[in-house]
Amino acid sequence: MKAKDKKLHDLPKLAEIDRVIHEPARLMILGYLSAVDGGxxxxLMNQTKLTRGNLSSHLSKLEEAGYVTIQKEFVNKIPRTLIKLTERGRDALGSYLAQMNSVFKGLAP
Amino acid sequence: MNSKPTSIELETRRIFYNDGVIDLCVGVGLLLSSLALWLDLFLLKYLAGVSFIIIYFPLKKNVIYPRLGYFKFKKSYERRLKARFMIMVLVLSGLAMMVYLWDEGRIQVANSFLEEYYRIIFGICIGIAFALWGYLEGITRYHFYSGLVMMAYLHKYFFSTPLPIYLLILGLIITPIGVKLLKDFLLKYPPVMMEEV
Structure with missing residues (x-):
């Protein structure tokens, strides 16, 4: 590619963005999970301020995409749902952030 | 992998430290130590020594996690935390042993200042431990505690006030801070009845 043909911005990359992660609530969930080894x-409900049903539905979507694992266990007869970010989820979040950074470089209000 | 913590990681750590449990444990430990020295009661000395274990784990397990939700720190950070804690315990136990041996007259040094004020080293080390922990975790109130501990030890030697009084004062300052932080935490995170999700 000649230098003059090279694009100075990456806006078309927005079309390739991962829409599972791009949703604000799911991005928030992945953000918190990336900071811990499991929660x-x-x-997650306390940190994201999402309702139980809302969080549950977003987690199902992330689990379907293979970005998180959900383990249900009982601790002292109380149910505990432990959610972990998978390697795939971590990689996807990394790629998403890299894509968004390159897109934002070309933008100005 | 990037070892610099992200702002969300730092926020998670702050949530962990700002429930006031550590402050409460330290404060109660100081109050019990003060009473133990004052009344010379073996049981209180023992209780002061294990107060951290008696208060910390049950409070975290039965009060904090059921409201906040359980979470695990990243393995690399958890390893660092354990290593730091072990080093601190070893250094402070070593110093406590040294002070004990000094008390018994089994350690003698040529320096007359150290001979008279050797316990200051212990106080300064506790102060440094608080300051270092506060610096590494970004908790400013630990710097305040550090200053308090150092002042208490220095003051004790240069103004000849009994140690139990200083421990009592420290306990009376740190315990209410712990209670206030715990109260704020309980108001911020009300109890939640978790059902199957």
Missing amino acids: EFLF
Whole structure:
């Protein structure tokens, strides 16, 4: 490619963005999970301020995409749902951030 | 992998430290130590020594996690935390042993200042431990505690006030801070009935 043909911005890359991650609530969930080695459902609910049903539905979508694992266990007869970010989820989040950074470089209000 | 913590990681650590449990444990430990020295009761000395274990784990397990939700720190950070804690315990136990041996007259040094004020080293080390922990975790109130501990030890030697009084004062300052932080935490995170999700 000649230098003059080279694009100075990456806006078309927005079309390739991962829409599973691009949703604000799911991005928030992945953000918190990337900061820990695993967190309970209640921990995510408190941090993201999402309702139980909302969080549950977003987690299902992330689990379907293979970005998180959801383990249900009982601790002292109380159910505990432990959510972890998978390697695939971590890589996807990394790629998403890299894509968004390159897109933002070309933008100005 | 990038070892610099992200702002969300730092926020998670702050949530962990700002529930006031550590402050409460330290404060109660100081109050019990003060009473133990004052009344010379073996049981209180023992209780002061294990107060951290008696208060910390049950509070975290039964009060903090059911409200906040359980979470695990990243393995690399958890390893660092354990290593730091072990080093601190070893250094402080070593110093406590040294002070004990000094008390018994089994250690003698040529320096007359150290001979008279050797316990200051212990106080300064506790102060440095607080300051270092506060610096590494970004918790400013630990710097305040560091200053308090150092002042207490220095003051004790240069103004000849009994140690139990200083421990009592420190306990009376740190315990209410812990109670206030815990109260704020309980108001911020009300109890949640978790059902199957």
